[in-house]
Amino acid sequence: MRLFPDLKSAAVALVSFLACATAAALLHAESPPTAATVKGSVHSIDVPRADNVAMPAGPGLEAYNANCVLCHTNRYVLMQPKFPRKTWEAEVTKMVNVYGAPIAEAQQREIVAYLMSIRGKETPPVATSPAPSAGGDAPTTK
Amino acid sequence: MNPAKNLPLPRRDFLLLTGGAAAAALLPSVSAPGRDPVAAPPPGGSANAAPAEMVRLPEKTDLLLVTDRPPQLETPLGMFTQDLTPNELFYVRWHLSEIPLSVDLAAFRLKVGGHVETPLELSVEQLKKDFPAAEVVAVNQCSGNSRSFFNPPVAGVQWGNGAVGNARWKGVRLRDLLAKAGVKAGAVEVAFNGLDKPLLDKTPDFAKALPTDVALQPNVLVAYEMNGAPLPILNGFPVRLVVPGWYATYWVKMLNDIRVTTEKSQSFWMEKAYRIPASARANETPDKLDPNTVPISKMNVRSFVVAPAEGGDVSLKQGIEIHGVAFDGGSGIKKVEISTDGGKTWADARLGPDLGNYSWRRFRLDWKPKAAGAVRVMARATSNAGETQDDTVIWNRSGYMRNNIEHVDVFVS
Numbered sequence: 001m002r003l004f005p006d007l008k009s010a011a012v013a014l015v016s017f018l019a020c021a022t023a024a025a026l027l028h029a030e031s032p033p034t035a036a037t038v039k040g041s042v043h044s045i046d047v048p049r050a051d052n053v054a055m056p057a058g059p060g061l062e063a064y065n066a067n068c069v070l071c072h073t074n075r076y077v078l079m080q081p082k083f084p085r086k087t088w089e090a091e092v093t094k095m096v097n098v099y100g101a102p103i104a105e106a107q108q109r110e111i112v113a114y115l116m117s118i119r120g121k122e123t124p125p126v127a128t129s130p131a132p133s134a135g136g137d138a139p140t141t142k
Numbered sequence: 143m144n145p146a147k148n149l150p151l152p153r154r155d156f157l158l159l160t161g162g163a164a165a166a167a168l169l170p171s172v173s174a175p176g177r178d179p180v181a182a183p184p185p186g187g188s189a190n191a192a193p194a195e196m197v198r199l200p201e202k203t204d205l206l207l208v209t210d211r212p213p214q215l216e217t218p219l220g221m222f223t224q225d226l227t228p229n230e231l232f233y234v235r236w237h238l239s240e241i242p243l244s245v246d247l248a249a250f251r252l253k254v255g256g257h258v259e260t261p262l263e264l265s266v267e268q269l270k271k272d273f274p275a276a277e278v279v280a281v282n283q284c285s286g287n288s289r290s291f292f293n294p295p296v297a298g299v300q301w302g303n304g305a306v307g308n309a310r311w312k313g314v315r316l317r318d319l320l321a322k323a324g325v326k327a328g329a330v331e332v333a334f335n336g337l338d339k340p341l342l343d344k345t346p347d348f349a350k351a352l353p354t355d356v357a358l359q360p361n362v363l364v365a366y367e368m369n370g371a372p373l374p375i376l377n378g379f380p381v382r383l384v385v386p387g388w389y390a391t392y393w394v395k396m397l398n399d400i401r402v403t404t405e406k407s408q409s410f411w412m413e414k415a416y417r418i419p420a421s422a423r424a425n426e427t428p429d430k431l432d433p434n435t436v437p438i439s440k441m442n443v444r445s446f447v448v449a450p451a452e453g454g455d456v457s458l459k460q461g462i463e464i465h466g467v468a469f470d471g472g473s474g475i476k477k478v479e480i481s482t483d484g485g486k487t488w489a490d491a492r493l494g495p496d497l498g499n500y501s502w503r504r505f506r507l508d509w510k511p512k513a514a515g516a517v518r519v520m521a522r523a524t525s526n527a528g529e530t531q532d533d534t535v536i537w538n539r540s541g542y543m544r545n546n547i548e549h550v551d552v553f554v555s
Contacts, residue, residue: 032230033198033200033201033202033203033230034198034200034201035200035201036200036201036374036375036379040248041246041247041248041249042244042245042246042247043244043245043246043247043375043379043380044243044244044245044375045199045200045201045243045244045375045376046200046243047199047200047210047213047241047243048210049210049211050197050207050210070239070341071239071341071342071345072209072211072212072239073209073210073211075207075208075209075210076209076299079208079209079299079300080295080297080300081290081295081300082295083295083297087297091297098346098410098414099340099342099344099345099346100342100343100344100345101342102342
């Protein structure tokens with residue numbers, strides 16, 4: 001995209017940019033961060049929930065909702081890339097064995113099924129050294 | 143979705159966790175309409191997810207929303223334009239389901255005990271009055287910073303490159319506290335715990351430990367100030383541990399318990415978590431995991447190109463100032479080199495002020511492109527200890543310690 005075909009348009013763009021940047025800086029200065037509340041010696045903040053990202057439908061969603069959101073936001077799951085079954089099984093097992101999540105075995109299987117349905121990669125992982133390119137291309141599926 | 147529906151907790155616990163009145167408060171939807179939650183995010187995690195969700199939490203400016211529960215925020219890379227990262231820009235990371243949202247400063251006590259002559263219980267006031275103050279400028283980087291770039295991907299918080307910041311920390315030297323308590327012979331480690339507690343009894347409480355000789359190093363601080371102000375609650379008010387040069391997992395927030403021990407910590411967060419392959423560069427492959435692991439510790443050398451931004455346009459006639467930040471695990475930055483021809487040739491960038499070996503160094507280079515077209519801008523840092531970034535993209539099962547040469551692709555016209 002050719003943004004600046006000549007010096008004059010570049011100068012105009014630069015001045016506009018500086019004006020916008022100044023305005024933005026002033027706006028930012030006008031809305032500083034919310035301070036913590038201090039009542040006596042008690043310092044406190046409110047952290048509102050942002051669970052407005054609904055989990056997508058899928059088999060086993062009920063088991064997920066009954067067990068997983070007790071401890072963490074849906075976003076922890078939704079931010080994950082696609083993993084093979086082995087990885088999701090290990091994650092759910094970790095929740096139970098390490099973090100003490102009280103999930104019955106049948107429900108664990110349902111949760112894995114659900115996670116596979118929304119973030120599953122059925123192809124076995126490529127068992128080679130990582131590619132030398134920097135920058136993290138998404139893994140390709142065959 | 144009604145959060146109460148998803149939290150089948152006894153009422154007492156629900157209120158305890160969500161602070162009562164805050165329970166019903168929801169952030170206004172900040173995700174743009176049409177954002178597809180089914181699709182897996184692209185590499186770069188929340189930082190690169192389009193459109194990025196920004197949120198403004200107390201004591202913070204608009205930052206990338208990673209999770210709301212626990213609260214975790216990432217700093218957009220383009221904001222690293224200063225020697226010191228303002229407190230309101232600093233990233234936020236917590237391990238457990240909830241965090242304490244209020245602290246009674248008058249009631250707060252930091253305990254120093256265990257294998258010592260005289261256990262201590264100190265208020266923040268006493269920390270400030272009874273001990274000499276010390277300062278260090280130091281980079282705080284999450285062990286898993288940049289995890290979202292790992293290939294094959296690794297489960298965990300999918301950070302972009304913004305789980306890092308540089309601040310001036312002020313507090314009491316840990317070794318002064320330990321000297322006052324009197325460490326007894328036979329001490330092996332110093333263990334640290336904070337106010338945050340797990341939701342379930344069986345979840346391991348977040349706790350870390352340092353070998354005694356590391357704990358006694360002069361720059362390890364119990365910090366009560368960050369960039370000249372009290373710590374934001376989200377960054378560990380009222381005091382946190384500062385371990386310059388080491389990954390942030392050790393920098394325990396809301397530090398309230400220091401315990402000298404005669405045995406190595408068996409905490410999950412030391413024994414099982416936060417371990418790296420013992421092999422060189424913490425590198426392994428998925429099909430050949432290193433049978434030997436060690437606790438993560440010192441940071442490797444690293445740099446980021448902050449400007450130009452990825453995918454940006456650069457004027458052929460005017461050029462642009464390339465700038466960014468570089469740091470290592472405590473020897474300081476010797477040089478940062480820039481390449482704009484895919485790594486064939488390199489030029490030295492100018493380094494910004496030296497705020498000490500644990501601080502990051504800003505770097506800049508005025509770039510006048512020679513021709514129009516696509517250009518890959520790369521930065522390569524070398525530390526005073528002789529460690530240099532290279533093209534090796536390491537992989538390990540936990541997604542730690544990424545430090546390959548970064549690049550930014552721009553279009554010159």
